[in-house]
Amino acid sequence: xxxxxxxxxxxxxxxxxxxxxxxxxxxxxxxxxxxxxxxxxxxxxxxxxxxxxxxxxxxxxxxxxxxxxxxxxxxxxxxxxxxxxxxxxxxxxxxxxxxxxxxxxxxxxxxxxxxxxxxxxxxxxxxxxxxxxxxxxxxxxxxxxxxxxxxxxxxxxxxxxxxxxxxxxxxxxxxxxxxxxxxxxxxxxxxxxxxxxxxxx
Amino acid sequence: xxxxxxxxxxxxxxxxxxxxxxxxxxxxxxxxxxxxxxxxxxxxxxxxxxxxxxxxxxxxxxxxxxxxxxxxxxxxxxxxxxxxxxxxxxxxxxxxxxxxxxxxxxxxxxxxxxxxxxxxxxxxxxxxxxxxxxxxxxxxxxxxxxxxxxxxxxxxxxxxxxxxxxxxxxxxxxxxxxxxxxxxxxxxxxxxxxxxxxxxxxxxxxxxxxxxxxxxxxxxxxxxxxxxxxxxxxxxxxxxxxxxxxxxxxxxxxxxxxxxxxxxxxxxxxxxxxxxxxxxxxxxxxxx
Numbered sequence: 504x505x506x507x508x509x510x511x512x513x514x515x516x517x518x519x520x521x522x523x524x525x526x527x528x529x530x531x532x533x534x535x536x537x538x539x540x541x542x543x544x545x546x547x548x549x550x551x552x553x554x555x556x557x558x559x560x561x562x563x564x565x566x567x568x569x570x571x572x573x574x575x576x577x578x579x580x581x582x583x584x585x586x587x588x589x590x591x592x593x594x595x596x597x598x599x600x601x602x603x604x605x606x607x608x609x610x611x612x613x614x615x616x617x618x619x620x621x622x623x624x625x626x627x628x629x630x631x632x633x634x635x636x637x638x639x640x641x642x643x644x645x646x647x648x649x650x651x652x653x654x655x656x657x658x659x660x661x662x663x664x665x666x667x668x669x670x671x672x673x674x675x676x677x678x679x680x681x682x683x684x685x686x687x688x689x690x691x692x693x694x695x696x697x698x699x700x701x702x703x704x
Numbered sequence: 705x706x707x708x709x710x711x712x713x714x715x716x717x718x719x720x721x722x723x724x725x726x727x728x729x730x731x732x733x734x735x736x737x738x739x740x741x742x743x744x745x746x747x748x749x750x751x752x753x754x755x756x757x758x759x760x761x762x763x764x765x766x767x768x769x770x771x772x773x774x775x776x777x778x779x780x781x782x783x784x785x786x787x788x789x790x791x792x793x794x795x796x797x798x799x800x801x802x803x804x805x806x807x808x809x810x811x812x813x814x815x816x817x818x819x820x821x822x823x824x825x826x827x828x829x830x831x832x833x834x835x836x837x838x839x840x841x842x843x844x845x846x847x848x849x850x851x852x853x854x855x856x857x858x859x860x861x862x863x864x865x866x867x868x869x870x871x872x873x874x875x876x877x878x879x880x881x882x883x884x885x886x887x888x889x890x891x892x893x894x895x896x897x898x899x900x901x902x903x904x905x906x907x908x909x910x911x912x913x914x915x916x917x918x919x920x921x922x923x924x925x926x927x928x929x930x931x932x933x934x935x936x937x938x939x940x941x942x943x944x945x946x947x948x949x950x951x952x953x954x955x956x957x958x959x960x961x962x963x964x965x966x967x968x969x970x971x972x973x974x975x976x977x978x979x980x981x982x983x984x985x986x987x988x989x990x991x992x
Binding site for chain 2: 624628632
């Protein structure tokens with residue numbers, strides 16, 4: 504039985520409600536720490552909201568339906584925290600809005616989950632997607648310019664570092680899962696192996 | 705032969721007399737400098753400004769620098785106020801300027817320096833002061849038509865004098881509190897015209913006035929450009945680039961205004977294409 508992706512649906516619905524309310528009160532302003540989180544729920548333009556929330560909903564729902572709800576939640580949280588760090592470490596940013604950091608985390612996590620497939624074509628395409636995504640974000644972060652950026656209001660620019668760190672959050676989540684999985688497998692193997700020494704000796 | 709000598713003896717003194725009566729005016733120059741007003745001693749040993757703080761929108765005062773004691777102005781106070789009102793009107797549309805006050809010249813004393821500006825700041829509540837200076841030169845030369853002055857009706861009907869009026873207007877914008885020069889701009893004009901010996905003074909006054917009107921138009925355009933450049937530069941943290949005083953601008957909410965104030969976490973078309981690649985990877989998966 505497929506699960507209903509209530510977490511993704513609820514979160515995106517919350518973001519839409521926040522956008523309909525007074526967005527200015529929720530946006531991040533330098534010095535307002537709580538804005539680092541609430542600012543990620545609102546957007547500068549409807550187009551930006553559609554891209555960010557659309558990606559969040561699609562990837563989050565896919566991960567939830569296949570049974571990775573906990574993983575998706577960790578990625579969302581880690582993505583939000585790393586986005587907050589990226590924004591806080593950008594001294595030229597006085598304001599911030601956007602949930603692309605969290606969407607990036609889900610994107611990389613989903614790509615790695617697909618890459619776990621034994622099919623070589625699926626694995627190759629998924630890893631190529633991750634590589635392209637991270638390469639674009641890394642290039643933009645270090646070159647200081649954005650490629651094919653959509654229209655934003657005057658004085659607002661895309662922060663590629665957020666995408667890069669969001670992607671890193673997804674990667675970290677995946678690596679933790681693999682490490683835990685490997686540890687669990689090793690533990691199971693140890694437990695099933697017959698003991699050579701008698702207990703108490 | 706005898707008549708010819710008589711004509712020479714009578715005509716030559718008349719010609720000299722006529723030349724004396726209608727000789728062209730010497731070039732004139734009228735200068736009014738804001739620096740003479742701000743630094744009457746010619747130098748200053750005061751520490752240069754190091755930090756400028758502006759809270760937008762600012763209140764700006766606008767005035768002509770006062771003339772030197774011994775120099776008459778080429779334009780009247782009424783004309784000055786009209787020119788200042790034109791400049792003020794052009795700047796009202798700038799969001800950074802909350803209020804612009806035309807300050808009568810009488811408020812500024814010759815050589816009053818920053819002490820005088822502090823008084824005005826206190827009484828009118830101004831943040832910035834725009835001081836206008838001018839340098840106007842007038843040249844009058846005789847043309848070939850000036851031979852007609854030798855006739856009786858020539859000086860009345862023929863405008864044989866060529867006038868050139870060159871005007872330069874300069875505006876300096878100071879932060880009164882820190883005494884820092886924020887930016888400056890200039891406008892210039894050349895007015896050409898003709899006059900006769902009888903209306904020469906009146907025409908020169910008219911050309912002087914026209915020169916100021918045209919130069920003011922140029923000054924407004926130049927000030928607009930300088931103000932925009934200043935706003936961009938100030939967002940980067942200095943008044944006029946490295947080596948000049950630091951500046952911090954704050955909006956009405958108290959937030960500092962910087963060159964890139966807003967950031968957005970925005971995914972775009974490239975990310976959508978890459979996500980499509982991800983979707984494709986699911987489609988090509990062979991059944992396990």
